[in-house]
Amino acid sequence: MLEEISKSIIVALEKRVNFIKKLELEGTDSLRLFHGINEGYPGIAIDKYGDQIIIQTFRRAIETEEIEEIKRIIKSFFKIDLFFSYRHREKGKSHLLYLDKENVNREFNCSEMGLSYEVLDFKQGLDPLLFLDLRSGRRYLSKICKGKTVLNLFSYTCSAGVLAAANGAKFTINVDFSKTWLEYGKLNAKKNNISSDKIRFIEEDFFPVIRQFSGLEVKGRGARKKYTKLNKQKFDIIFMDPPTFAKSNFGAVDIINDYQSLFKPAILSLEDNGEIICTNHTSSVEMDTWIDTLKRCAIKAGKPIKDIDIIEPDEDFPSPDNKHPLKILSVKF
Ligand SMILES: C[S@@+](CC[C@H](N)C(=O)[O-])C[C@H]1O[C@@H](n2cnc3c(N)ncnc32)[C@H](O)[C@@H]1O
Incomplete structure (x- = not known):
């Protein structure tokens, strides 16, 4: 399972190399890194909002080991400081199951087309604030x-x-x-x-x-x-x-x-x-x-x-x- 998920995420990231460059040129630092359903591993989505990486699962919750592996892959791809959180959604409810401790009390910002937006409020457990x-x-x-x-x-x-x-x-x-x-x-x-x-x-x-x-x-x-x-x-x-x-x-x-x-x-x-x-x-x-x-x-x-x-x-x-x-x-x- 771990190997399967890792492989799919690596392929998805590699496919996005040029797209990420294009986004950077228009002043956008936020994108979906892994759209599980159509990229070989349904039930998981990974989004980047500025320096925040938000992992979401919709079917089964993932294990600590899987979170660590996903973090490792994404960190080695971007080679910058990134802050991770993970939430599992079930029956219309969203459960925050992992949060990098550096995330507490930080400001959450992201950019799109040169503008700056609020990202999310972990304390309230809200959805990302930009679709x-x-x-x-x-x-x-x-x-x-x-x-x-x-x-x-x-x-x-x-x-x-x-x-x-x-x-x-x-x-x-x-x-x-x-x-x-x-x-x-x-x-x-x-x-x-x-x-x-x-x-x-x-x-x-x-x-x-x-x-x-x-x-x-x-x-x-x-x-x-x-x-x-x-x-x-x-x-x-x-x-x-x-x-x-x-x-x-x-x-x-x-x-x-x-x-x-x-x-x-x-x-x-x-x-x-x-x-x-x-x-x-x-x-x-x-x-x-x-x-x-x-x-x-x-x-x-x-x-x-x-x-x-x-x-x-x-x-x-x-x-x-x-x-x-x-x-x-x-x-x-
Ligand atoms: C799909 S989201 C819209 C996303 C948004 N357009 C964007 O660009 O990110 C739906 C929004 O509609 C609002 N909404 C739902 N029903 C509404 C209604 N009857 N009148 C006004 N707002 C409503 C919700 O509060 C929510 O903010």
Whole structure:
């Protein structure tokens, strides 16, 4: 077992030599080093965030001996000081099972495209605060956002919003119903000297926000309760990265059965010639089926799609059958 896992990790690292150089040139020090499921050893992923190496397992927890071997391989590959942690995920829970003692009380930073981001908070046992697989979507956004107004929906720690603001967007609005994630978003904005007139954070459910921006009526049980009141507003670019499923008083985010309820109000909140960069994380929806759904939805909303481009995840998330579970599209209207 140990030999098998070591071999797979060594092959994965060797494959990434040129890619790591490319990332360094764009100011990125964070990537997936080993994407177990498609690199010969399912159930394990290893990520590098700056000088942090985060090992995660999803099936069986690994032994101390295996952790030590993984550390040895990665240290000898990078030849710099690195700090390791290991967590095992089981039944929706994440257990921190190993932490280099040097990691305690350190600041956790990483860089992507020249910007600095918070990485993770071991004490709270949180997920990494930057999702690496969406890097290619963020890179695309950074190239088209200059002078544009950007709405970042399901913003999490606001990496896309911060990136757009830093790359000359007129302003960005970041929406997430989690106070914790938006606090990290504010920290990320501060770290990168984004002035407050360039970035705004709305702690609110997606549905009342997008429905008010689009001029649609707010629905659901939540409509009778207090929610952030907003005026109708249009944006040049909407970046939308919804979770697979989340239920609230305002409705259900359900990207398998009802992407339309997310996409339609987004379309109606777009300026003419606007663009939506959107994701679908589930492998149970094929790319073609998803694109069809979006096309039909746009026609129904009275704003047919002019063009769609697929944005492939970067090569640190290999997918041998070319069917990455994370699908990213740029949809032009
Ligand atoms: C897949 S993550 C988004 C990742 C993020 N876009 C990024 O670039 O890293 C999903 C986010 O959606 C938020 N969320 C889920 N349901 C929501 C809802 N109904 N309204 C607002 N935010 C929601 C969660 O708090 C979480 O931060």
